[in-house]
Amino acid sequence: MRIDLISLFPEFVAQCAGFGVVGRARERGLLSVHGWNPRDYAGGNYRRVDDRPFGGGPGMVMMIDPLRDAIRAARAADPAPARVTYLSPQGRPLTQAIVRELAARPRLILLCGRYEGVDERLVEAEVDEELSIGDYVLSGGELAAAVVVDAVARLQDGALNDAGSAAQDSFEADGLLDCPHYTRPVEHELGTVPEVLLSGNHAEIARWRRRQSLLRTRRRRPDLLAAADLSPEERAWLAAQPEDGEGTRDR
Numbered sequence: 001m002r003i004d005l006i007s008l009f010p011e012f013v014a015q016c017a018g019f020g021v022v023g024r025a026r027e028r029g030l031l032s033v034h035g036w037n038p039r040d041y042a043g044g045n046y047r048r049v050d051d052r053p054f055g056g057g058p059g060m061v062m063m064i065d066p067l068r069d070a071i072r073a074a075r076a077a078d079p080a081p082a083r084v085t086y087l088s089p090q091g092r093p094l095t096q097a098i099v100r101e102l103a104a105r106p107r108l109i110l111l112c113g114r115y116e117g118v119d120e121r122l123v124e125a126e127v128d129e130e131l132s133i134g135d136y137v138l139s140g141g142e143l144a145a146a147v148v149v150d151a152v153a154r155l156q157d158g159a160l161n162d163a164g165s166a167a168q169d170s171f172e173a174d175g176l177l178d179c180p181h182y183t184r185p186v187e188h189e190l191g192t193v194p195e196v197l198l199s200g201n202h203a204e205i206a207r208w209r210r211r212q213s214l215l216r217t218r219r220r221r222p223d224l225l226a227a228a229d230l231s232p233e234e235r236a237w238l239a240a241q242p243e244d245g246e247g248t249r250d251r
């Protein structure tokens with residue numbers, strides 16, 4: 001997959017994509033990240049990319065032309081067609097289902113806004129979709145773009161060392177939260193690993209994990225449970241569990 005970033009700070013996002021799973025995916029040639037700085041396309045001595053908003057008010061608005069030229073340069077750098085995704089708090093909330101859809105594309109062009117926003121005419125002419133990473137306001141789209149890059153990179157074939165591990169993540173397949181995980185030592189002053197995980201009985205372990213996911217999702221994200229893919233038996237089992245079935249910690 002090829003990702004083009006339109007940003008005043010493209011190195012920031014590229015650096016975020018330099019570590020761990022994403023860094024490895026790039027080293028393995030599964031992902032390439034290219035930055036395009038609108039300032040390089042800005043005219044005048046000051047290479048201006050923003051100006052005051054018409055109608056007054058605080059802050060600055062990113063101007064059309066430097067952004068449009070940067071987007072055009074990014075498009076022209078590869079023959080594969082690409083949609084332009086604008087990271088903004090007004091966008092569709094990002095979910096794992098959207099991440100899966102993005103990860104399957106050959107190319108992404110991610111547009112990062114700064115200041116109070118981007119001239120609406122540029123958005124209308126060039127942007128195909130808007131995505132938000134949550135109901136809070138960042139000072140720019142770069143962190144949001146880094147989130148998208150990370151989430152799609154780890155879904156590229158060959159990015160994770162264990163191909164099955166993405167399928168077990170929270171939100172994958174069944175829309176439930178992930179179960180708890182443990183590693184050595186078995187005995188620790190903070191507690192003992194649940195016995196079933198030491199049993200070697202894979203069917204029992206799978207059932208325990210699934211039930212933990214159900215309890216956890218009901219306690220922490222009841223909104224997800226309503227839409228989750230549960231069998232009638234699982235719904236009945238869950239209904240029979242006390243509400244504090246996951247333990248007493250409220251996180």
Ligand code: ADE
Binds near residue numbers: 089
């Ligand atoms: N830019 C500023 N805030 C944002 C958010 N919450 N999501 C995506 N892009 C943003």
